[in-house]
Amino acid sequence: MKSRRQAVILDLVDREALHSQEVLRRRLHHHGFEATQATISRDIKELGLVKRAGDGAYQRPGTETPNPETALTLLERAAGEFVRSVERVQQLVVIRTGRGQAQAMAESLDRASLHEAVGTIAGDDTILVVARGGRAAATLCKRLREYIAE
Numbered sequence: 001m002k003s004r005r006q007a008v009i010l011d012l013v014d015r016e017a018l019h020s021q022e023v024l025r026r027r028l029h030h031h032g033f034e035a036t037q038a039t040i041s042r043d044i045k046e047l048g049l050v051k052r053a054g055d056g057a058y059q060r061p062g063t064e065t066p067n068p069e070t071a072l073t074l075l076e077r078a079a080g081e082f083v084r085s086v087e088r089v090q091q092l093v094v095i096r097t098g099r100g101q102a103q104a105m106a107e108s109l110d111r112a113s114l115h116e117a118v119g120t121i122a123g124d125d126t127i128l129v130v131a132r133g134g135r136a137a138a139t140l141c142k143r144l145r146e147y148i149a150e
Contacts, residue, residue, distance in 0.1 A: 005033050006043050010060065013049060017057035024058070053078075053104040071112040078108035079147035086144045088137045093117075093129040095144065102127050116140040 008031050009024065018024045021040045028035050035043075049058045055074050082101040087094045097105050106122035109129065116136035121128045131137035 002043075005035060006047055008033065009040075009043055009047060009049075013058045013060065017055060019055070019057050053107045068113065071108075075108045075112040075114075076147045078105050079144055083144060083148045086141050086148075088141045091131045091134050091137045093131055093137050093140050093144075095127040095129065097125050097127065099125050101125065114140065114143075116143075 005028065008028060012018060012024065012027050012031075016027075018027065021037055021044070024044075025035060025037065025040055028040070044058065048061045050061050051057065052059050052074070055077050082097040082105040083095055084098060085096040087096075095102075095105065102122040102125050106120040106127045109117060109120050109127070116131050116139050118130045118132055120130075129137075129140065131140055
């Protein structure tokens with residue numbers, strides 16, 4: 001029973017964003033498994049599940065975002081939550097976030113694999129994005145500003 005339940009948990013976290021143990025418990029119940037919060041907590045620990053930086057959903061350790069659509073959705077969500085300002089200097093983009101949020105935002109940018117961005121460097125509240133050129137930097141700034149305006 002335990003191995004079947006854990007297999008369902010892995011399947012669920014691979015297919016959808018589950019942000020809390022309560023949501024996971026309800027999804028398990030929908031699949032015919034009655035589990036307490038303590039049982040789910042043990043399962044999460046045994047399976048080595050971790051929370052994604054971008055949106056806080058459970059995932060397998062070391063797992064990349066499953067597909068580009070999901071990565072883009074996570075980037076939009078992270079930008080809306082973390083980004084305070086975006087500024088362009090030639091082919092560089094400087095993104096300001098709240099304290100301690102730059103790493104999570106940079107990870108979302110990296111996982112989205114945007115054509116405009118070559119890479120990111122993140123501090124505590126600032127991210128430096130190296131773009132492929134001035135035009136790409138302008139496109140990236142426009143995109144991020146749209147995300148934070150929504």
